[in-house]
Amino acid sequence: MEKFIELGLSDHLIESISKLGHDTPTEIQKKSIPIILERQDVVAESSTGSGKTLAFGCGIIEQVEPGRGLQALVLTPTRELAEQVKQALWELAIGKKLRIMAVYGGVSINPQISQLAKADVVVATPGRMLDHLGRGTVNTKNIKVVVLDEADCMLDMGFIEDVQEIMEACPVNRHTMMFTATVSPKLRKLANHQLNKPKEIFAESQVDPSKLTQGYFNISRKEKIPLLLHLLKAEEKGLAMVFCNTRRHTDYVAKNLKANDIDAIAIHGGLSQNKRLKNIKSFSGNHFSVLVCTDVAARGIHVDGISHVYNYDIPRDPTDYVHRIGRTARAGEEGQVFNFLSSSERQDFRRIEGENRSFKIGCIDLPNFQRVDLVGSPQGDKRRGNFRGGSGNFRGRSGGRSGNRSSGGNRGRSFGGNGRSFGGNSGGNGRSFGGNRGQGENSGGRGISGSRSSEGSRSSGGSGRSFGGNRSSGGSGRSFGRNRGGNSGGSRSSSGSGGRGGSSFRGRSGGNSGRSGNFSGRRN
Numbered sequence: 001m002e003k004f005i006e007l008g009l010s011d012h013l014i015e016s017i018s019k020l021g022h023d024t025p026t027e028i029q030k031k032s033i034p035i036i037l038e039r040q041d042v043v044a045e046s047s048t049g050s051g052k053t054l055a056f057g058c059g060i061i062e063q064v065e066p067g068r069g070l071q072a073l074v075l076t077p078t079r080e081l082a083e084q085v086k087q088a089l090w091e092l093a094i095g096k097k098l099r100i101m102a103v104y105g106g107v108s109i110n111p112q113i114s115q116l117a118k119a120d121v122v123v124a125t126p127g128r129m130l131d132h133l134g135r136g137t138v139n140t141k142n143i144k145v146v147v148l149d150e151a152d153c154m155l156d157m158g159f160i161e162d163v164q165e166i167m168e169a170c171p172v173n174r175h176t177m178m179f180t181a182t183v184s185p186k187l188r189k190l191a192n193h194q195l196n197k198p199k200e201i202f203a204e205s206q207v208d209p210s211k212l213t214q215g216y217f218n219i220s221r222k223e224k225i226p227l228l229l230h231l232l233k234a235e236e237k238g239l240a241m242v243f244c245n246t247r248r249h250t251d252y253v254a255k256n257l258k259a260n261d262i263d264a265i266a267i268h269g270g271l272s273q274n275k276r277l278k279n280i281k282s283f284s285g286n287h288f289s290v291l292v293c294t295d296v297a298a299r300g301i302h303v304d305g306i307s308h309v310y311n312y313d314i315p316r317d318p319t320d321y322v323h324r325i326g327r328t329a330r331a332g333e334e335g336q337v338f339n340f341l342s343s344s345e346r347q348d349f350r351r352i353e354g355e356n357r358s359f360k361i362g363c364i365d366l367p368n369f370q371r372v373d374l375v376g377s378p379q380g381d382k383r384r385g386n387f388r389g390g391s392g393n394f395r396g397r398s399g400g401r402s403g404n405r406s407s408g409g410n411r412g413r414s415f416g417g418n419g420r421s422f423g424g425n426s427g428g429n430g431r432s433f434g435g436n437r438g439q440g441e442n443s444g445g446r447g448i449s450g451s452r453s454s455e456g457s458r459s460s461g462g463s464g465r466s467f468g469g470n471r472s473s474g475g476s477g478r479s480f481g482r483n484r485g486g487n488s489g490g491s492r493s494s495s496g497s498g499g500r501g502g503s504s505f506r507g508r509s510g511g512n513s514g515r516s517g518n519f520s521g522r523r524n
Helices: 011-019 027-037 052-063 079-092 110-116 126-135 151-156 160-168 185-194 221-234 247-259 273-284 318-325 343-355
Strands: 042-045 072-075 100-103 121-124 145-148 175-180 199-202 212-218 239-244 264-267 290-294 306-311 335-341 361-363 458-460 471-473 478-480
Touching: 011 052, 011 079, 027 042, 027 052, 027 199, 042 185, 052 072, 052 079, 052 145, 052 175, 072 079, 072 126, 072 160, 079 100, 079 121, 079 273, 100 110, 100 126, 110 126, 121 126, 126 160, 151 160, 151 175, 151 185, 160 185, 175 185, 221 247, 221 306, 221 335, 239 247, 247 264, 247 290, 264 273, 273 290, 306 318, 318 335, 318 343, 335 343
Parallel strands: 042 175, 042 199, 072 121, 072 145, 100 121, 145 175, 212 335, 212 361, 239 290, 239 306, 264 290, 306 335, 458 471
Antiparallel strands: none
16 A cells, blocks of 8 residues: 655655654545646645645645745635644644744734735635735735635635636746535636646545435424434434534524533634634534534534534535535444435425435434424524624625625625625625725725715725725725726726726626626525
C-alpha cells in the first residue's frame, strides 16, 4: 500500500503528516498530490472528509516561503470552514514559521487589515476578501497559489462573480486548484476560464454504501418532534446530526430537544461567529451528542463518529441530500439516515429518489411514541425572514422578501426583488441596502449610506461604497443601488437598466437583470 513518503513530499511535510497520525494517503491524496507538486492546475471531485485539505495544503506549504508577502489564497464558502482549513494548514506548516490567517465577515475588519500586511497564507470567504480588495488592504501581486475549496457550495451561495473577480486580481501565472463535491457545467465553465489546462481528478466517495441504511417515515409536521425524540432516546450512544431547511426550524428543534433532556446544540447563519465556532467545537468534542443545523452552516465541517443523520426537513436540492448522508458510514463504520416526510415534501423527496436511483430508501412503519408538549412555534417571530440574514447586526448575507423592509442594520447580500437588493428595494441590481436611514454626507474614506427614498444621501470621492438611492461621483469605490450623476475614476455602480452597466464605467446593472428573482434567496 502506498505511503506518503512515496508521493514526493519534502521531509518537513512527511514529518508533519506523521505527527498528525497519518500514514497511508486517501484516494484523493494519492491521485492529486503528485500532480499538485508538479504545479499543474487541478479540478478534483471529492467529498467532505476525503482528505482534500491535506492534499492542497501540501501544495501550499511546499511553495510558500515565510516573510515574502501573501503567496497563497484559499477561498471557502463559510466562516467555519475557513477556520477549519486555517487550523489544518497551520498544523501542516509547524516548524516552517508561516503566518496563516483566516479572513471572513461577522468580525471587525480592522484587526484583519493589520494582519494581512504580514500574512503568507490567507484562508478567506469571498465576500470579505472582495471587501479588502476594494479597500486596497490586501496585496495580491505575489500570490503563487489559489485554491477554491467547496467550489460547488460557493456557486450555490451566489459567490461565483465574487470568486471570478478575486481570481482576476491574482497573477495570471498562478497555480490554481479547485476542489468540489460535484463538477457542474457552470463550474466546468469557470475552470476553463480561470484554470490553465487543469487535470481532472475523481475520487470515490468515502461513504461505504454497504454500511449505510436509509429510510423514511410518512409523518405529519406536528409529529416530527415527538418521533425525533423517540428515535434519539432509543439509539445507542453516538453522535447525530439533525438537518433543517431554515434557521427557525433549527432553533425550534434544538429548543424542544433540550427541553426533553437531549444534549443538543444548534448552528446556523443567524448565530454570531464566536457562538457558531464554540458550538461546533462542543459537538466535535463530544460535549453534545446532537447537532441541529442548516445545510450551509454545516457545509465542509468534518466530524468523526457520526452514526445517525436525521432529515427533519427534506432538502429541496438533491445535492444537499447527498452531502447530508455523507456525514455518516465513514471509515468502515455503520450509519443510518432517517427522513421525516410530510405530505408537502413528497415532490422534493421524489426528485431526490429520481436523481439517486442507486439509493435504497425504504418506507419505515411508525413506532409507538409518546406525544409531548412542544416549546415555541416553528414559525418563530414573523418579523424575521426565513431567508439568509433575518434580523441582527451581523455582517453576512441577509434576506427578506421582495417589497418588504428587511430587519436592517445588516451588511451583506440578500435575495428578493430584482437582483442583489436588500429588504425594501424592489428594483436595481446593485448590492443595495434598504431599511437604513442615511448617515448623512460621506466624503472620502469608505462610507456606507442607506436611505428609504430616492433622495438618499450623497457620497463622493474616496474608495467607499454607497448604498441605496445615492448620488455618487468620483473616487474609485463602488456605489450600488439607484445612482444618479456621472461616475468617474473607474468606480463600479449599478445603472437603472438591464445589461452590464449603461455608462462608461464598469458596473453591475439594475433593472430586471438581477441574479435572482422574487423569493429566490437560498434558505439556511
